[in-house]
Amino acid sequence: TLTSGNSLVGTWVHMEDRTLVLDIWESMDQRVNWEHDYRIVARNGEIRWIHERLCLVHAREGTLVCVDAMLTDITAKREMYRALTLANHTLEESLVAVFWMDAKGHGLRANRATTQLLGYSNKELIDLDLSQVHQALAEPQWGRLCELVESQGPQQLHVQLRHRDGHEIPVFVFITCLQYEGKNIYVGFASDESSQVTAERARRNSELLS
Numbered sequence: 001t002l003t004s005g006n007s008l009v010g011t012w013v014h015m016e017d018r019t020l021v022l023d024i025w026e027s028m029d030q031r032v033n034w035e036h037d038y039r040i041v042a043r044n045g046e047i048r049w050i051h052e053r054l055c056l057v058h059a060r061e062g063t064l065v066c067v068d069a070m071l072t073d074i075t076a077k078r079e080m081y082r083a084l085t086l087a088n089h090t091l092e093e094s095l096v097a098v099f100w101m102d103a104k105g106h107g108l109r110a111n112r113a114t115t116q117l118l119g120y121s122n123k124e125l126i127d128l129d130l131s132q133v134h135q136a137l138a139e140p141q142w143g144r145l146c147e148l149v150e151s152q153g154p155q156q157l158h159v160q161l162r163h164r165d166g167h168e169i170p171v172f173v174f175i176t177c178l179q180y181e182g183k184n185i186y187v188g189f190a191s192d193e194s195s196q197v198t199a200e201r202a203r204r205n206s207e208l209l210s
Contacts, residue, residue: 005015012045014039022056025067036075049078097190105130105142117171117192119164135159146186151176158193170194 017038022187025035029159040048053070056146073131091098097114107126118133131138137145149155154176160168170193177186 011037012040014041020153021052037078048073049075073102097188099125099188099190101186101188103143103146103184103186105137117163117169117190118161134159145175146177146184149175149186150184161190170196 020036021038024036033053033167035051035053037049037051040050042048051072051074052071055068055070057065059065067112079089086187092111094111096112097117099107099110099114110122110125114125114149116127120128129138145155154174157173157175159171161171163169171190172193174189176187177184179185
């Protein structure tokens with residue numbers, strides 16, 4: 001229980017967050033309670049993230065007596081969130097198409113490169129019938145592929161995927177399986193092989209003509 005935020009701010013709060021914390025404390029008489037996050041500097045110089053919950057305590061006549069402050073160290077939570085955000089951003093900005101599917105072949109998510117590769121929006125890919133992209137990926141073929149990944153590990157495929165406009169794209173696909181919330185999730189990584197195929201054809205034609 002604190003009667004003023006000045007001592008707390010001056011002693012522990014990170015310099016860049018002091019104005020924010022002081023402003024909140026100075027306007028506490030206008031609020032019933034408040035929650036916010038800020039950084040502190042520990043005695044060893046380590047920066048920690050704190051979640052602070054403030055609650056006004058009034059006397060019977062309504063006079064503000066003090067403020068109950070509950071402080072929780074959320075450093076690990078913030079670092080985990082930052083790591084997840086970075087991982088998500090990396091996947092989304094990757095030049096390799098990445099997609100997630102369930103055991104029934106329903107799309108769960110696809111990154112930007114996948115939408116660019118196939119010409120569908122993310123939402124369209126989630127609702128898409130796999131046979132529209134590749135006939136061999138429809139049931140029961142998809143089920144057999146899932147069983148193969150589960151029993152023998154990640155699989156590598158060279159396939160032709162159908163773009164939204166109908167043209168075929170030679171693609172190298174790496175598919176693996178992971179468990180999430182008790183269910184198998186199938187993750188695919190796909191890269192366009194069009195340039196390699198074109199280069200190989202040009203090489204063969206050159207050999208034939210030489």
